[in-house]
Amino acid sequence: MKTLSKLALAAVLATGVSGLALVAPAVAKDKKEEAAAPGFKLSKPVQAVAFQAQTAIKERNVATAEPLVVQIETAATTDDDKYIAAALRYDLENTKLLLAQTANPKAPLDETPLAKPLDALLAAKSTPAADRGKYLFRRGQLAYNSGQYPVASxxxxxxxxxxxxxxxxxxxxxxxxxxxxxxxxxxADLDRYITAQKAAGQPVPEAYYRFAIATANTKKMAPETLAWMQKYVTAYPNTKVWRDVILQYAFAQNSLAVPDKAQTTDLYRLLRAAGAMPDQAMYEDYANSVYKNGNPYEAAAVLKEGTAAGKIPASSSFSKSLLTAANAAIAREGSLAASEKQALAAKDGKIASSTGDAYLGQNNYAKAAELYRAALSKGGVDASEVNTRLGIALARSGDKAGAQAAFGAVTGTPRAGIAALWSTWTQVGSTAPAPAA
Known part of the structure; x- marks a missing residue:
C-alpha cells in the first residue's frame, strides 16, 4: 500500500481514463449489432457487453461494471479484444481509486491493481500509438510511488x-x-529542457532552478551548484532571487562557501548592489566590518542606506554610535589625496589597495579602479581580492568588459565563486521582484 501522492492523484484525474470511445448500436441497423469501438474489430462476445461496461464505468457504477469487465477479459481472444479488455480494466481500477479518494481523502490508496492493465495496454498490439506515452508515464508513477526509482526513470x-x-x-x-x-x-536533462524552453521563448518556472540548486548542493557538487545559481539569477534577476542565491551561497546552514571577513564584505557589496540587503543585522555587520577595516566612508553610506530603506530602525543605538564614529573619522581624514600620493610612492600595493577601498566607499569608482590597478602592478597584495574589487569598481562604473576581465582573473575558493556571482550581476543587473499573483 502506498499513499497516492498529489502528483499521482493529479495524473489519475488527468490521464486516468484510457481514451477508449465505444459506441452504442445504431438504431437504424439490425438490432442484433452490438456496441463497437471505431477502428476495432471485436469478437461477438466482447461486442455484446463492451458498451454496457464502459457506460457503467463512466457512471461510476462499479458493482455493475466489475462483472461485465470480467466477462470481457474472459472472452477476449483477438488483439483488439485484449486491448479493449485492458482499457476497460484500467478505467475501472482508476474509477475505484477516485471513489476511494473521494470517500476518504486521507486514507492510503493501493495503486497496485493498475499495474496489470497498464502492462497489458503497453503490450497490446492494438494500443493506439498516441496513447502509449501516457500509459508509460502512469506506469512510471506506479514504480516511483513504490520506491522503484530506476524503473520509474x-x-x-x-x-x-x-x-x-x-x-x-x-x-x-x-x-x-x-x-x-x-x-x-x-x-543534464533539466538543463536541456530549460535551454529548449528559452530558445522557444517559453517561460521556465523558478522551481526548476531551485530544485537543481538544492540537488547539486546536497550532493556537494560545488561547481554545478554555483552554475545553477548563476542560471537562476540570470533567468530571474530580481532582488528576491539575488538575496536567496547569495544567502544560500554563503550564509545558510548548508552554504556552498564559508567566506572570511574580507570575502563576506564583497558579498555584502553584491547584496547592496542588487538592492537585496535583507535585514538590520547584515547592514550593521557590513558597516562595522568596513569601519574596522579603515573605511568609514562605506560604513557611513551603508548605515544611511539601511536607515532610509527602513531596515535599520532609527532607535538603533549601535547604528547611531557607529555612524557618529564613521563621520568623525571621515572629518579627521579629509581628502584622500595624501593617501593616494603615499600609495603611489610605496614599494608595494598595500596602501594603494586600502585607498582603492576608500574610494570605492565614496562611490568614486574611477579613482578606486586606478588605485586597485596600481596595487596589482606593485604587488605584495592578495591579487584575487584586489581583482575582485577592481571588478566591482568597473562594474559599478558601467565598464562591463573591464569588469569581466578583472573577475576572470580571480582564482581560489571561494573568491572565484564570489567573482562569478559579481560577473553575473554585471551582465544581468537586478530588478524589483514581480508582484505576487
Missing part, C-alpha cells in the same frame, strides 16, 4: 520518447533520475 524516459508532455513532466523526469542515483543525468 526508465518508464518516464520512454514516455518522453513517446511524446508524452505535461506541465512539469521534465522536472519529474529529472527528479526521478536523481532519486535513481543519476544526479548528473537528471540535472
Amino acid at each position: 526508465q518508464y518516464f524516459t520512454q514516455a518522453k520518447a513517446a511524446g508524452y508532455t505535461s506541465g512539469d513532466f521534465d522536472l519529474q523526469l529529472a527528479k526521478v533520475k536523481v532519486q535513481a542515483g543519476d544526479t548528473a543525468g537528471g540535472l
Whole structure:
C-alpha cells in the first residue's frame, strides 16, 4: 500500500481514463449489432457487453461494471479484444481509486491493481500509438510511488520518447533520475529542457532552478551548484532571487562557501548592489566590518542606506554610535589625496589597495579602479581580492568588459565563486521582484 501522492492523484484525474470511445448500436441497423469501438474489430462476445461496461464505468457504477469487465477479459481472444479488455480494466481500477479518494481523502490508496492493465495496454498490439506515452508515464508513477526509482526513470524516459508532455513532466523526469542515483543525468536533462524552453521563448518556472540548486548542493557538487545559481539569477534577476542565491551561497546552514571577513564584505557589496540587503543585522555587520577595516566612508553610506530603506530602525543605538564614529573619522581624514600620493610612492600595493577601498566607499569608482590597478602592478597584495574589487569598481562604473576581465582573473575558493556571482550581476543587473499573483 502506498499513499497516492498529489502528483499521482493529479495524473489519475488527468490521464486516468484510457481514451477508449465505444459506441452504442445504431438504431437504424439490425438490432442484433452490438456496441463497437471505431477502428476495432471485436469478437461477438466482447461486442455484446463492451458498451454496457464502459457506460457503467463512466457512471461510476462499479458493482455493475466489475462483472461485465470480467466477462470481457474472459472472452477476449483477438488483439483488439485484449486491448479493449485492458482499457476497460484500467478505467475501472482508476474509477475505484477516485471513489476511494473521494470517500476518504486521507486514507492510503493501493495503486497496485493498475499495474496489470497498464502492462497489458503497453503490450497490446492494438494500443493506439498516441496513447502509449501516457500509459508509460502512469506506469512510471506506479514504480516511483513504490520506491522503484530506476524503473520509474526508465518508464518516464520512454514516455518522453513517446511524446508524452505535461506541465512539469521534465522536472519529474529529472527528479526521478536523481532519486535513481543519476544526479548528473537528471540535472543534464533539466538543463536541456530549460535551454529548449528559452530558445522557444517559453517561460521556465523558478522551481526548476531551485530544485537543481538544492540537488547539486546536497550532493556537494560545488561547481554545478554555483552554475545553477548563476542560471537562476540570470533567468530571474530580481532582488528576491539575488538575496536567496547569495544567502544560500554563503550564509545558510548548508552554504556552498564559508567566506572570511574580507570575502563576506564583497558579498555584502553584491547584496547592496542588487538592492537585496535583507535585514538590520547584515547592514550593521557590513558597516562595522568596513569601519574596522579603515573605511568609514562605506560604513557611513551603508548605515544611511539601511536607515532610509527602513531596515535599520532609527532607535538603533549601535547604528547611531557607529555612524557618529564613521563621520568623525571621515572629518579627521579629509581628502584622500595624501593617501593616494603615499600609495603611489610605496614599494608595494598595500596602501594603494586600502585607498582603492576608500574610494570605492565614496562611490568614486574611477579613482578606486586606478588605485586597485596600481596595487596589482606593485604587488605584495592578495591579487584575487584586489581583482575582485577592481571588478566591482568597473562594474559599478558601467565598464562591463573591464569588469569581466578583472573577475576572470580571480582564482581560489571561494573568491572565484564570489567573482562569478559579481560577473553575473554585471551582465544581468537586478530588478524589483514581480508582484505576487
